[in-house]
Amino acid sequence: MSGPLAEELEDARNYFMIQRFQFNNRFFLQTPFFSQKLRESCCLPKPALRPILKNAILRGMKGKVGFRMISVRVEAVESGRILVIFDDGSGMRALHP
Numbered sequence: 069m070s071g072p073l074a075e076e077l078e079d080a081r082n083y084f085m086i087q088r089f090q091f092n093n094r095f096f097l098q099t100p101f102f103s104q105k106l107r108e109s110c111c112l113p114k115p116a117l118r119p120i121l122k123n124a125i126l127r128g129m130k131g132k133v134g135f136r137m138i139s140v141r142v143e144a145v146e147s148g149r150i151l152v153i154f155d156d157g158s159g160m161r162a163l164h165p
Contacts, residue, residue, distance in 0.1 A: 073110040080117035098139040124155040
């Protein structure tokens, strides 16, 4: 099942507002303006953004002091669109075999 980007963004914003309340407003979600055409024509699996945001909040921001930023953007590429989600958390530790 999939839905328009607009619906996924709305769901993600609602989830994010609940998380902000839980974490004393220490998180910010940055979503640039998406054209109406892109918001309606770009479809994502449901739910796509919420689990990724949850991971960014719970793991990507673990141990980070102060305010935290999570950014969601869509980039056009030759073969379609790429959804880019970035957080300014501590990053991942490299795994060595």
